[in-house]
Amino acid sequence: MTTHEPAPARQPAAEIAVIGGGLGGVAAALAAAEAGRTVVLTSDQQVLGGQITTQLVPALDEHPHIEAPGGSSASYQRLRRALRAEYGEDNPGGGWVSRLCFEPQAAVRAIDSLLAPHVTAGRLRIVTGVRPVRAVREDGRIVSVRLRDGQGHDVTVAAEVFCDATETGELLPLAGAPWVIGSEGREAFGESLALPGGGHPHAVQSCTTGLLVEHRPGEDHTVPRPEGYERWRDSQPFTLEIAGWDDRSHRYRMFVDGPDGHPPFWTYRRLREGALFGTTDLALINWAGNDYADASLVHEPDRARAESRRLSLAFLHWLQTECPRDDGTGAGYPGLRPVPDATCAPDGLAAEPYVRESRRLAARIPVRQQDLEPVLGQARAANMADSGGLAFYHMDLHARIGHPRSAYSPTAPFQVPLSALVADAPSNLLAAAKNLAATQAAAAAYRVHHGEWAVGEAAGTLAAQAVARALEPAELLDEPAEVALLQRALVHRGVPLAWLLDLDPADPLFAPAHRLAAAGGLGGARRERLTAEPEAPCDEQDRAALVTAADQLAPGAGRAADHLPTDASWGEVVAALGAAVEELTVDTGGRRPAVPSGGRPSRSRVVLPSGLAGKLVVSCQALPGEPLHGPQFMAQMAVAAHSGGAAAVRINGPADIAAVRMAVPLPVIGLWKDGEDGPYITPTLEHAMAVADAGADIVALDGTSRPRPDGRSLADTIEALHARGIPVMADVATLEDGLAAAAAGADLVSTTLSGYTPDSPHQPGPDLQLVRALADRLDVPVVAEGRIATPVEAAAALAAGAHTVVVGGAITRPADLTARFAAALASTRPAPESQP
Ligand SMILES: CC(=O)N[C@H](C=O)[C@@H](O)[C@H](O)[C@H](O)COP(=O)(O)O
Known part of the structure; x- marks a missing residue:
C-alpha cells in the first residue's frame, strides 16, 4: 500500500490515535475519520487487517443474520462488499464455515479502499511496522505514546484520545490501566464457563498459526518432520475428527463428505475456489490439530510464536504422511503444498498467530456470560441501554493453557455496551478491539471478525464525539444527554444499536427505531x-x-x-x-474540562498505586550470572507471584521492568542496580528516568545519605521524578536516612538497605527495629524489606508498623533457597546406617 508511512522522524499528532491496525483499529480509525477528526492509525505489522490478513483467518466468523439489512453496521457491510468486489463473487473461497472466504491480499486491498479517501484528504495517517513501547501520562491521562520499529527507531504520537486496538491489549499495561487476562474464576461472577475457584490468569485461550496450502496430486511436498512431532501427534491429537459443542465426535474426510454427512475438511476454510478462477484451490488450515495451548502470547510470546508455527508444520506433516486417505488406500497426502502469500504468509505459515484472547480492561462489573445468554421468551439477550453496536456469536472458549477442554455456551443476539470501552484511568483511553471490559467467557463471543469490528467502530465514534464535545470519554458516558447524542451519531453512521433485522441503515426509521x-x-x-x-x-x-x-x-x-x-x-x-x-433534545454544548482551552493541566500530581496497604510485594530479581537472569524468566516469576496473591512486584533493570509490565496487571516498583561502591540502587537521575521510561509505577532509589554519583541531592532527584508524576520509594539503611528521605519528598520509605551499609546493623534476619522506629516517626508509608525469610516474619513486620512488606530471595531466588536447605543438611549429623 502506497499510503503507509514507515516510522517517520517527525512526530505525528492527531486528535485521535488508534494504536493497532487489526479489524478493531481499522473500524475505529474509519469511524473517527468519517466523523471529521484527524487520526493516526498505527500497526505493528506492515499491512492492516489483523484477523483477515496477517493472522490469516480471512473466512469471516459471523452469524445467521449478517446479511439482513440490520444485521451489521453500514461500514461492516461496506467492508464485505469491498471484499466481494475484489472477485465479483459472493464467496470466492466457497469455504463452508463462512459465507465470505477470500485471500488475505484481497483483504489488504479492500481495507485500503475504505481508508484511502481519508488518507488522501489528510485526515488519516497510517504508520506501519511500529509497536507501542511507552505511554506518557500526565494527570491521569495519556499525552503521547511512543512506538518503536524493528530497527529500534522511535516515533511518538500525541493525541487527545487513544484507542487501544492492539491484538493483545498492549496499551493497557503501558498506560497503567487496570487489566485482566485468563479466567476470572467462577467465584468472581458466578459464570459456568469460568474455571472453578478464584482467578486463573495463566489460563489464556489457545492461539493458532494458520497455514495456506494447495493440493497437487502426484507431487511430493512433504515438509520435514518438526521437533516434537510425535508428542503433538498423540496429544493434540492429530485427526480429522473434531469434538463438537454437543460433546459428540464429528468425523470428516479430506476431499469428500464424511460418514456423518459433514462436508470435506478441505473446503472448511477454503479461501479460493480454483474452479471459479481457472486455478487451484487454496485452503487455510486452522483446525483443532493446530490449536496451540502450551503457552500464551501474552506471558511467553516468543515461545508461543515459535511453537505454534512448529505445531502447524507438524500437523501439515501428519496430513502429508499419516492422515487416512479418503479411498482407504494408505495414508497421507504428500501433494499438499504450503503456499507463500506475499505479505501475510511468507512460507505458507501466517505472519502472526491468530489471537483468541487479549488482555482486557478490568471493570468492577464487566460484560459477563449471563449478560449475553438467551432470556426466556425473548429473542435478544438483555438490553444494554448504552449500546454502541451489535454482535452475535456463541461463547466459544478454545483450550485454555493448563485446561485443554474447550467450553461453549449459547448466546442470544447481543450488544456492545459503551461502558465496556472506557477505562477509569487513564481517562482518555478506549478499548477498541478484543480488549473490552468483558470476562473471558463474554469476550469469547466478541472476539470474532464482526464483533471486533463493532467494538472498534463504537470506540472510534466515541473518541470522535469526545473530541467534538471537549469531554473525556468517561465523562461523556456519565451524562445521559451526551450518551443520547453519541447514540445519535452512531445511528446516523449506520450503526444499529438493537436487533431489528428488517431496518436498513438507509431507512428513515432506522435512526429513531434504534x-x-x-x-x-x-x-x-x-x-x-x-x-x-x-x-x-x-x-x-x-x-x-x-x-x-x-x-x-x-x-x-x-x-x-x-x-x-x-x-x-x-x-x-x-x-x-x-x-x-x-x-x-437539548444540546448542552458539551462541558469543557476545567483547563484553559488547548492546554492541559500542567502541575503533575503524584499518586501512589492503591491497594498496597497490608499487602505483600514480591521482589523478582536475578542479576547477570544468576541462572534465572533474563526478562522472560522474571516475567514468569512475576506471573507466579501474581497467581499467589502479590499486590505488586519489585523489579530490577529496564528490560525486566518492560517485560514484567506486559505480563502482569500489578504495580511495578522499578529500580536499576548499577555500580560497585556506594549507592548502587538506581544511583543517578538518568537511571531513574530509564526505570520510569520502562514503565515502573514507583521508582526505588538509594535513600541513604551517601553522595550520589551524578552529584545531585536526593531532593533534586525526587523533584525531577515528581515533575513527571512518578512516586519515589527511598531505600534506606537507618532511621536518620529515613527521616532525611521523607523530608526530601520520598513517597514511601523502605528498610531495604539496612545491613548493607557500614552504619547499619548486620544481622541474619529483618531489621524490624528500624521498621518500628520509622513507622513511629514518619507520616509517609514505611515498607519492610530485606531478609524477610518466612511468613511469620512478614506478619511480624506488619505488626511492627509496616504499611507493605517486600519479600525477595525467600520467594524468588531458588539457588539461595537450595543453599539454605543444603547447609541445614550439611550441618546435621547423619543418622547411623540401619543394620540389615
Ligand atoms: C540490598 C539489595 O540490593 N536489595 C535488593 C533491592 O532491590 C534486592 O536484592 C532484594 O532482593 C530485595 O530488597 C528484597 O530483599 P530480600 O531478597 O532480602 O527479601
Whole structure:
C-alpha cells in the first residue's frame, strides 16, 4: 500500500490515535475519520487487517443474520462488499464455515479502499511496522505514546484520545490501566464457563498459526518432520475428527463428505475456489490439530510464536504422511503444498498467530456470560441501554493453557455496551478491539471478525464525539444527554444499536427505531422476534415501552404519541416519537474540562498505586550470572507471584521492568542496580528516568545519605521524578536516612538497605527495629524489606508498623533457597546406617 508511512522522524499528532491496525483499529480509525477528526492509525505489522490478513483467518466468523439489512453496521457491510468486489463473487473461497472466504491480499486491498479517501484528504495517517513501547501520562491521562520499529527507531504520537486496538491489549499495561487476562474464576461472577475457584490468569485461550496450502496430486511436498512431532501427534491429537459443542465426535474426510454427512475438511476454510478462477484451490488450515495451548502470547510470546508455527508444520506433516486417505488406500497426502502469500504468509505459515484472547480492561462489573445468554421468551439477550453496536456469536472458549477442554455456551443476539470501552484511568483511553471490559467467557463471543469490528467502530465514534464535545470519554458516558447524542451519531453512521433485522441503515426509521429500542422501547410482540415490521400494528406494550423510551431520551417527548390513533402502526409511532425526541433534545454544548482551552493541566500530581496497604510485594530479581537472569524468566516469576496473591512486584533493570509490565496487571516498583561502591540502587537521575521510561509505577532509589554519583541531592532527584508524576520509594539503611528521605519528598520509605551499609546493623534476619522506629516517626508509608525469610516474619513486620512488606530471595531466588536447605543438611549429623 502506497499510503503507509514507515516510522517517520517527525512526530505525528492527531486528535485521535488508534494504536493497532487489526479489524478493531481499522473500524475505529474509519469511524473517527468519517466523523471529521484527524487520526493516526498505527500497526505493528506492515499491512492492516489483523484477523483477515496477517493472522490469516480471512473466512469471516459471523452469524445467521449478517446479511439482513440490520444485521451489521453500514461500514461492516461496506467492508464485505469491498471484499466481494475484489472477485465479483459472493464467496470466492466457497469455504463452508463462512459465507465470505477470500485471500488475505484481497483483504489488504479492500481495507485500503475504505481508508484511502481519508488518507488522501489528510485526515488519516497510517504508520506501519511500529509497536507501542511507552505511554506518557500526565494527570491521569495519556499525552503521547511512543512506538518503536524493528530497527529500534522511535516515533511518538500525541493525541487527545487513544484507542487501544492492539491484538493483545498492549496499551493497557503501558498506560497503567487496570487489566485482566485468563479466567476470572467462577467465584468472581458466578459464570459456568469460568474455571472453578478464584482467578486463573495463566489460563489464556489457545492461539493458532494458520497455514495456506494447495493440493497437487502426484507431487511430493512433504515438509520435514518438526521437533516434537510425535508428542503433538498423540496429544493434540492429530485427526480429522473434531469434538463438537454437543460433546459428540464429528468425523470428516479430506476431499469428500464424511460418514456423518459433514462436508470435506478441505473446503472448511477454503479461501479460493480454483474452479471459479481457472486455478487451484487454496485452503487455510486452522483446525483443532493446530490449536496451540502450551503457552500464551501474552506471558511467553516468543515461545508461543515459535511453537505454534512448529505445531502447524507438524500437523501439515501428519496430513502429508499419516492422515487416512479418503479411498482407504494408505495414508497421507504428500501433494499438499504450503503456499507463500506475499505479505501475510511468507512460507505458507501466517505472519502472526491468530489471537483468541487479549488482555482486557478490568471493570468492577464487566460484560459477563449471563449478560449475553438467551432470556426466556425473548429473542435478544438483555438490553444494554448504552449500546454502541451489535454482535452475535456463541461463547466459544478454545483450550485454555493448563485446561485443554474447550467450553461453549449459547448466546442470544447481543450488544456492545459503551461502558465496556472506557477505562477509569487513564481517562482518555478506549478499548477498541478484543480488549473490552468483558470476562473471558463474554469476550469469547466478541472476539470474532464482526464483533471486533463493532467494538472498534463504537470506540472510534466515541473518541470522535469526545473530541467534538471537549469531554473525556468517561465523562461523556456519565451524562445521559451526551450518551443520547453519541447514540445519535452512531445511528446516523449506520450503526444499529438493537436487533431489528428488517431496518436498513438507509431507512428513515432506522435512526429513531434504534435509539428508542436501545432506550428500552421494545416492549410487546417485538421482544419475541428480531424484526421491527414497521407496517404491522403497535401493540399496547410496544407503544407503552416506546413512550417511556422517548421520555428517557428527551423528557416530554413521549407526549407525541398522545395524538396518534390507537391503531397507528409501529413505524408511525416510532416516527412521531423520534421526531419529538429530535425536537426536544437539548444540546448542552458539551462541558469543557476545567483547563484553559488547548492546554492541559500542567502541575503533575503524584499518586501512589492503591491497594498496597497490608499487602505483600514480591521482589523478582536475578542479576547477570544468576541462572534465572533474563526478562522472560522474571516475567514468569512475576506471573507466579501474581497467581499467589502479590499486590505488586519489585523489579530490577529496564528490560525486566518492560517485560514484567506486559505480563502482569500489578504495580511495578522499578529500580536499576548499577555500580560497585556506594549507592548502587538506581544511583543517578538518568537511571531513574530509564526505570520510569520502562514503565515502573514507583521508582526505588538509594535513600541513604551517601553522595550520589551524578552529584545531585536526593531532593533534586525526587523533584525531577515528581515533575513527571512518578512516586519515589527511598531505600534506606537507618532511621536518620529515613527521616532525611521523607523530608526530601520520598513517597514511601523502605528498610531495604539496612545491613548493607557500614552504619547499619548486620544481622541474619529483618531489621524490624528500624521498621518500628520509622513507622513511629514518619507520616509517609514505611515498607519492610530485606531478609524477610518466612511468613511469620512478614506478619511480624506488619505488626511492627509496616504499611507493605517486600519479600525477595525467600520467594524468588531458588539457588539461595537450595543453599539454605543444603547447609541445614550439611550441618546435621547423619543418622547411623540401619543394620540389615
Ligand atoms: C540490598 C539489595 O540490593 N536489595 C535488593 C533491592 O532491590 C534486592 O536484592 C532484594 O532482593 C530485595 O530488597 C528484597 O530483599 P530480600 O531478597 O532480602 O527479601
